[in-house]
Amino acid sequence: MANKQDIQLGDASVKKMDELLAPEAFSVSPNYMQVGNKFARTIFLATFPRYLQTNWFSPILNLDRVLDISIFILPKNTATVLKQLRDQLARLQSQTMEEASKGKVRDPMLETAMQDIELLRDKLQQGTDKFFELGVYITYYENSLKELDETENKVRGLLEYQLVFPKSAIFRMGEGFTSTLPLNEDKLNVHTSLNTEPLSSIFPFVSFDLTSNSGILYGINTHNNSLVLFDRFNLENANAVVFGKSGGGKSYTVKLEILRSLIFGTQVLIIDPENEYKYLSDTIGGTSVKISINSDQHINPFDLPVPKPDESPADVFKSHILSLTGLLRLILGELTPEEVSILDEALIQTYALKDIVPESDFSKASAPLLSDLQNVLEGLTGAESMAIRLRKYTQGTFAGFLNRPTNVALDNQMVVFSIRDMEEELRPIAMYLVLNHIWTAMRRTLKKRLLMIDEAWWLMKYPIGADFIANIARRARKYYAGLTTISQDVSVFLASEAGKSVLANSSIQVLMKQSPSTIDIVQQTFNLTDAEKYYLLEARVGFGLFFLGQNHIGIRVVASYAEDQIITSDPKQLLEIEKAKEEWAKLRS
DSSP states (O other): OOOHHHHHHHHHHHHTHHHHHSOSOEEEOSSOEEETTEEEEEEEEEEOOSSOOTTTTHHHHTOSSEEEEEEEEEEOOHHHHHHHHHHHHHHHHHHHHHHHHTTOOOOHHHHHHHHHHHHHHHHHHHTSOOEEEEEEEEEEEESSHHHHHHHHHHHHHHHHTTTOEEEEOTTOHHHHHHHTSTTOOOSSOOOEEEEHHHHHTTOOOOOOOOBOSSSEEEEEETTTOOEEEEOGGGSSOOOEEEEOOTTSSHHHHHHHHHHHHHTTTOEEEEEESSSOSHHHHHHHTOEEEEOSTTOSOOOOTTOOOOOOTTSOHHHHHHHHHHHHHHHHHHHHOOOOHHHHHHHHHHHHHHHHTTTOOTTSOOTTOOOOOHHHHHHHHHTSTTOHHHHHHHHHHHTSTTHHHHSSOOOOOOOSSEEEEEOTTSOGGGHHHHHHHHHHHHHHHHHHSOOOEEEEETTTHHHHTSHHHHHHHHHHHHHGGGGTEEEEEEESOHHHHTSSHHHHHHHHTOSEEEEOOOOTTTHHHHHHHHTOOHHHHHHHHHOOTTEEEEEETTEEEEEEOOOOHHHHHHHOOOHHHHHHHHHHHHHHHHHHO
16 A cells, blocks of 8 residues: 555656646747747648649658648538538529629639539538538747748648648747647637548558668658668667568668668678678678688687676676587587586586686687587596587598688678588588677677678577577677578578567568468568568569568669669679670770
8 A cells, every 4th residue: 555655746746747748948939939949830721722632641741850730620510511502502603693694704613613512512412421621730840940941841842732722820829839739629720621532632641651861771662752761770779680582682682781881881791601792792892701611711619709898707708608509509419408517517628728717817818629629528427429429520521610710800891701612511500600700709899780691591490590699689789780680481480489589679670572382471470461461472573561660661672773783693694794894804905
């Protein structure tokens, strides 16, 4: 039970609620208002043309300005309207007869007005139409009077282009401001009489606009032809997922984002299973790292991240041990609980051989190798089976893959890790290895980064790999990074709780063309309508649905000619580019 003091405090807070919500200051002038640091002005729609087009109000609703809009619709009594229309018709007929008696030629405007009234009377009498009073008020906000005038000119231009003429609520700015607040109070009381059909054209629920004042261009909104332009690092997190069947335009969309992000100084790190990004990397001067058994470029999974000033070395060490354990479980296969415990102890001993313990400063220490771990396992009781399985990666066929010191740098603005030449059974291990190396580097130095994982389903089909990607998705924001996972096998991606976690922690979701075998799970996951479902089944290359939070739109990815020549994945087009290069080289020689 609350005590008396609590109740008194509660009552006091209720009494002061209006003071908490009110602006710091409010000044009303004849032609504008000042609300705190913002300037505001209210206009109302005064006159309408004879015909209104469908969605004529959409340009105002989609305007990239801060607007408050109130639409008041008041039904009128049909009997009263019929009487008013009869009286008005009688006046027009009398005027027509008077002009005819004076020998004047017929007036088309009078005849048109009488025809409209007769048609409207018939509809009202038959009950197929109704009459309403319409009031539309718009309050817009800017940082200065100059910007306020510019916005008003823009709004007026959009409306007058459609023969809808607004007026400023001069000397009634306070009433106009109140009328556009969510209070359902019509203080202006400026109305126009309209019947049902033209009134329906002002329907305010139109497509969402994803245009901001900063960021990169992702494409064109297919609903209203506006630009899909924003900065993903301004969202609650910078993660994204891209789903679509092969040939639907996934890689093209991601490459275009990469190319445009590089302009703003973002570092881009890519895991490339099919060597699709090498041409882009070579063109813009990036680094291509080939990960394979016989490659001379190596990554040591035992490399430790350097703790940040606000991090405990012991916590960083334990977190790295967990990540390394995940990689070793991919390598060794199924482990018993006893073997997991032995492996954990072996890892700690392996680092201890290099004088690395959780409490020490290991920022400059030399990391052990996989062969060091094998030596430790061979000396532990119960670890014989793990030591035998690990030998293939230290002395056998796969010895050159994991058992070398790291000689790969991440200092270029774009780094592509190609695993195309890796054996299929080793691809998940290679992806995990590269991800762990990148994650270690991301925690070592804070920098604006994008991490792209193409064909992420390769790793997501393993619970350990899925958990690792989900962990990065949850924590990337803390290190100023955005994770993009790209997959054509949606069912594998969403089959695990970790996959659903990656999706839930991604502010952006892009759906390109889908296959019939996966469309049902996509529809269920993203709550698509049947129309959107069939749109994705029949979407052309470069078309899809773009989700941002609770809103989504249709998108068309558009690249310039120069961008298209750099990011294309079409084999035919790539051959033509290479042929053109050879011909140009011959001409120069």
